[in-house]
Amino acid sequence: MAEHASSFKPSLSLVDATMVVAGSMIGSGIFIVSSDITHNVGSAGWIIAVWLITGFMTITAAVSYGELSGMYPKAGGQYVYLKEAFNPLAGFLYGWSFFAVIQTATIAAVAVAFSRYTAYLIPWFSEKHILWGLEKGLNAKGVMEYSFKISWAQVLAIALILFLTYTNTRGIKGGKIIQTTFTTAKLLSLFGLIILGFFLVKQSFWNENWQTGWNAMQWQKNAQDVWEPSSSIGGSLLIGAIAAAMVGSIFSSDSWNNVTFIAGEIKNPKRNIGLSLFLGTLIVTIIYVTANLMYLNVLPLTSIANPVEDRLAVEAANSIFSTNGANVIAVMIMISTFGCNNGLILAGARVYYTMAKDGLFFKKTGTLNKNAVPEFALWIQAAMAALLCLSGSYGDLLDMISFVAVLFYAITIIGIFILRKKRPDAERPYKAFGYPVLPIIYIILALTFSVFLIQMKPLYAGIGLGIVLTGVPLYYIAVRNKKA
Template sequence: MSRRENFSVGQITTTEVAAPKPLLTLSDAIALIVGIVIGAGIFQTPALVAAQAGSNLAVLLFWLAGGAVSFVGALCYAELATTYPDVGGAYYYLKRAFGGRVAFLFAWARMTVIQTGSIALLAFVFGDYATEIWRLGAFSPSVYAAAAIAILTGLNIIGLQQGKWTQNLLTVAKVLGLLLVVILGLTATPNSAAPVESTSSGTWGLAMVFVLLSYGGWNEAAYISAEIQNKQRNIVRSLLWSIGIITAIYLSINLAFLRGLGLANMATSEAVAADLMRSVWGTPGALFISLLIAIATLGAINATIFTGARTNYALGQDFSLFSFMGRWQQRPSTPSHALLLQAAIALALVLLGTLTRKGFETMVDYTAPVFWFFFLLSGISLLLLRKREPNILRPFSVPFYPITPLLFCAVCVYLLYSSLVYTNVGAFVGVLVVIAGIPILIWNRHRQSRA
């Protein structure tokens, strides 16, 4: 039933009609998760991981370990999402476990830092590679970034069907393009100019930071749990299938890089995928990889826009100050007002990145610590809700409880620490923006008490 079940019968009927509906299939969910995760990271982090590794085997083991860690986290989220299916995703879990104040700060953080920062980050990557194909003046990357956010937001406002089909097509194109890169890399003449072994002085911990950055985004499945068909079964299947597909692609693409470039060349490359394609196809190969990365980032932007607006909608349902976002448009089956506000904040962050002239780096610093802090709280919420609500029906229970969620929380603690140590002033700004939500929460409570 609707959230507003204490209202009159007429109002209950209206709210129930204009609410999220289970219109997403299993394949839609998989395309969405894969589309979010396989974004810009896999084209940038393999070189950084290789620089920390001592051998070809170590590189592959790092990426396999990233899939394993993601699998552990997915098991935790599968229990939460099937037990508490809600369009707000982690917002709803945090509200049940920690109360409305923590949930509000999480939704505020997603609206102003995590999700909008991720959208802006991906948009900058898209702008950089789209500029390689066709330049649009001095501020070409920013123009492309802003246009991508505006157009994809518009498609999602038009309707759920347009948003999900855009996502499906972009994900298919992205995966096919990556498979082509894998085939070319694996069939290329092995690079024997560089030694197989490396005398790297890197650390495995830093390598895992880069690996898990590339695996980030699978948790967005929680935000479609109220819109997926046969949710008790398909939420779990979509998470596990997606992580399996992503891990296989990541291992294959890194194996192709190692064979085509060699470990040492891979570790020193500034654009590892472009270098591989240039060695195989020359200039046309470099152009192809720019197009592929542009498509990959478009898919990630669209998926992030899609899921981010769902938290904003849930926030609008619970807090009067943001009630304008808590309206679900019946015909397109989408939270239009939440999408518009999200786009406005993301465009403001694009402007910020343009002014600093370090768009991608600024957005990484801005989002990382806040993301891992609330990711940790989501893991803790599973432990709290198991203890507090032991009799509630759980269609899926995380295996090896409590070892699995404790392991997940330990990883989150480490990544939170690392994101604070390795980032710059942007992280401080992101934390300040989250803290700025506290007086807004107090103001909202004051307005509600007066009402």
């Protein structure tokens, strides 16, 4: 066999592509982030509203991308759409941000979540077990604080990334089997958990929780570090609270576009990418909304806001089953995050490959190994994600990812309007549903979210924006080197 393949092998069916969409979306978020949403909006009505708004935005964006995927059914997805609609700089800024924060930080955050739930079964992998650290001293509670530390949880997260990267260097077939198997398992498990949460719960808190209705409340920690409602909010403060709350729901619903990156490996991509985007995002949105309705049935709001060690799904399982049932849920979440990261790792490397083919990334990234996959691109992605596992907390990564990802989604959908004018006669197997009304609504919602997020959480959202802007000088360096 030749040392390098010359092109990708189209081997993924519509079902496989849909599994990539759903599997890449469902990771750890749905099991964790509703706690933070509760802190920000504090009532049953607004918790569900946050998930419905996010679902509407996700499906609208996905069906809009169906038009772009039909026009440009090639590896690279969103990078290609931005380059064609705007210019190569726009495409590069996305590709650079994708490598520096969007995809790699998502891989890191999901891997850290895998470690959290592994620690539920094997306590040694808890974030409290420090392998090495630079000590600052004891805090007021007598607990050692560190200026920098490496925990066994981070070691396990990095090991997971390296393992899945290795399996994906062996070819698309192995990655496809892992993705379909693990996504099917987590879809069935989630549907089972939701159904049992309504039929087997020991005590229902449904009526109690819905007494809060639409009375949005900001929650704050009391002296015992327990979140409690502190005050009602409304007006522009409510919009800001919703934006802050949507960090978690958008992260949980993100990565649906990963299927566009592997277009070169999908059978009949002009038809199947757009259809898989719609089916995958619809399935996940239904699961997310009903899962939160289940949380409101099995737990009081205070428990949703204050699950032990942020393990909301385990807290819910304890209300439905026994402790052993919670162990089963922990295994289910490990399966979910494992499969999610496989999809993220598989798809992400194709963007760097396409950038390299355009002379805008490391040259070696633009080659395929004998298994027809971009091996070098996979490994540099793994290295960046491993570094991000050591860089900050789960919440910090969410703030960076959500701001940058949503900003680029909005810009890409603006690209649909530009391409309608620039290339009116181009083949469009799909057209954006509800054009121009729904895409405009999405753009307004996405930009509103981005503006309020950088106001509410300026540090890490600002870091995310800074990473995007550093791509400008890097682009011109890449262009100069390409000409040389």
